[in-house]
Amino acid sequence: MTIKKHLKTGFSALALSLTISTAATAADEGPIKVGILHSLSGTMAISESTLKDTMLMLIEKQNAEGGVMGRQLEPVVVDPASNWPLFAEKARELLAKEKVDVIFGNWTSVSRKSVLPVVEELNGLLFYPVQYEGEESSENVFYTGAAPNQQAIPAVDYLMNEVGVKRWVLAGTDYVYPRTTNKILETYLKDHGVAQEDIMINYTPFGHSNWQSIVSDIKKFGSAGKKTAVVSTINGDANVPFYRELANQGIDAADIPVVAFSVGEQELSGIDTGPLVGHLAAWNYFMSVDADANYDFIDQWIEYTGKEDAVTNDPMEAHYIGFNMYIEAVKKAGTTDVDAVKDAIIGVSVPNLTGGYATMMPNHHITKPVLIGEIQDNGQFSVVWQTPSTVAGDAWSDFLPGSKDLISDWRKPLFCGNYNVVEKTCGGKAEVAAQ
């Protein structure tokens, strides 16, 4: 390489860095605006308003510590009112009008799906904190909740290997998350030699309250002499009458354990948990986890809410991790510029609340430990098993025919959310390959 060429490269690099720094200064003035997109009214307010408060608490604490790079954080709260199309409108408002630097939000998959095209079009950043059905990867979305391989699959492994379950009831609410999860689980179980007649699948509407005949069916299904378990993707309110009926019909956790993926501390706070002791849940965090980081977080939360009996839950931890990852990425990039943060955040590692670390993977999912907890009489979970190390989230399930050849890698040169390793092509848009 000649000297001349050297000089030229050096010069263009210098020029390039100058442009970047000017662009950066333009974006890097004033407070960092954090959009909070959670329902504060309507049916999802129960779960999502807690997450809004969590974000406000985290922002307050960060500001008290001097903000980031000398800049304060400014929350911008909007209320999409549990109305899925309104989520898209509010996301647009946050990005286009409020010019927020990042959004934390959404709970249901349908709301995320409605926001997805907006954050992609306007090149925003969205941190999504809830466990979901997977089958998605977007360059603008960071999934800090669990993918199916970080919750459902390890839970089934636990029941199969440690409890010796041979017969399976897959019970869920009738919408996308349970249906996709159950499809993945059905394939997984069959791959492990479970016969079709040993799998019972049942769907119920949202808010279902008359569980008599279904619970009785489960009891009948479980009396065939093989160890039976229920894998529950029943959502929200419907869980209360479900568990109540289980208790009344005398189904004990020792006979037919129920493992739930969407029942956490908050849901249990509305139920008398005495008869439910021993039923299970699989999450990446429980309030009862014995770690200093967790106790500090709980104390902070109790102080913030002013309620001595306030509970914490898994999606709160997911926001805690996502928020700290964002802060780290901004520091690493030295700017809040979206593309720079997107590149910087891959590989960022921050403490989780269970005493370990979470790392952002190139597929925009994070590493998490998987914990199985049994319900205790005080509405908390006692951890009975956990994965020996953390598990990296899979954007695409290995157990669905349409997606098992897909990988997601948002680093250059691949920079693709659904790269097909067999055909060696990138499918383009994030959701094209779904189904």
Added chain:
Amino acid sequence: MSITRSLKQLLMACLLTLPALVHAQASDEQAQSLLKQLADASYAEKGRIINDIAGSGDERARQWLEAFADGKLARVEEDTDVAPADTFVIVLENRGRDWTVADALTGDEIGEISRRNLDSIRINNALRGELDGILSVIDLKVDDPEQRLAAARGLRGSVDDAMVENLSELMAEEENNSVKAALEEAIAIYRVEELGDVDAVETLSGSLNSQARAALNAASRSDDAALAKAAKEAMVSIEQKLKMNRAAETLYFGLSLGSVLVLAAIGLAITFGVMGVINMAHGELIMLGAYTTWGMQQLLPGQPGLALILSIPAGFLVAALAGIAIERSVIQFLKGRPLETLLATFGISLILQQLVRTVISPLNRTVITPEWMSGSFMVNEGLFLTLNRLYIIGFSLVVFAGLMLIMRKTRLGLEVRAVTQNRAMARSMGIKATRVDIMTFALGSGVAGLAGVALSQITNVGPNLGQNYIIDSFMVVVFGGVGNLWGTLVAGLSLGTINQLLEPWAGAVLAKILVLVFIILFIQKRPRGLFPQKGRAAEG
């Protein structure tokens, strides 16, 4: 069979040979060391240590094991004011940040320790199952026959070689017949399973117990032709019984769902049928009744049963007063304009929901089910009737009968019927039609309140409660024939039963759709429902 399992069996056998509970006292050092082992062990090892503790003869052992089973046995991690590190404690109260504890060795309450400094000894379902077995063997010797019966029932399926002789002796001495029968069954299951004993099949032949069925099932596939044949015959008779049970169970489910529908709809039947008011806020009046139950339980903490009983009149009053307010403030001005009433009451329903969200909370409230309403009533070993539903069936029949009496036997009922049939004529006869309207609406609303009290025992008490029942209520009223109380009863019970018949076959979602389709077709045929109202007003 795993090592822990065999160890457990051995221990159970040893416990059985003890004349009674031997009250030997292990030294505190021994006890401390056993508890320490339990705390440090893996789940697999804990099974063995439980046995050591149970076998130590220490009279405190049972207390430790029970606390362990409840997840309330804990170790203090660091020195605190009340206890030094490594003290073992039994947690008495485990809510909040500081937990009240008692010293596990002395049993004395020693104060509060932060949950940060407590390390609960972990237990899982498998260990809990083992503990149940051990505790039930101990229980076989207690004085209370109920406790013995539960223990004997718990033993079915877990008897083995080492235990069987002692169990047989116990059985011979047993005076209570039910306990005796349960023990006999437990031994028979063991004989069929392990020895392939044909005579024991006889004992099991009528049994509906699932362990017994599993044993017979396995035996019917046995190589021993005589055994397989006997087991198959026994299974046939059991299957027959089970079929009957299942039919009875489905009927029960249907009636119980039906009675819930009747309760929810019957108040609506009064206002809709008698006054012609389409009250979209009916669901929210139900919700008010449910919240009254919650409120009562807040007023009377620790007495959920009494609170529930007092909620019956209170729920009626609260909803009736709300009904009067709605009638006076809105409905009276919209008389004879059903569509406007519909819209106005829909508005009221939204207001009431949001009011509850703002004033109380958007979160669901916990309503406690009293002891005497939880669990099931056992008809036989294959048929259990859940108690909360049983009470609701009874309650809805009482409410129905009460309303019938009011409509048929009281002055109010007479006036209501008169105003319904011919308002102008009734007024000219001196009946104050306006007063009758208020009373009717209050009655219908009050009954909605009663429905709410009942529903609080089976579903969520939250702002959305009413919405979930309004459609069902209209369905029942329209199907039954507007304004006819008998129609509401028959319609509610039959729709409930149809739904429960369809559900196991079609699933919950499809069953609901099919019921709606059925009603649409039925209304096509008979537009006035099952029991059409007769008379001039209805014809007009």
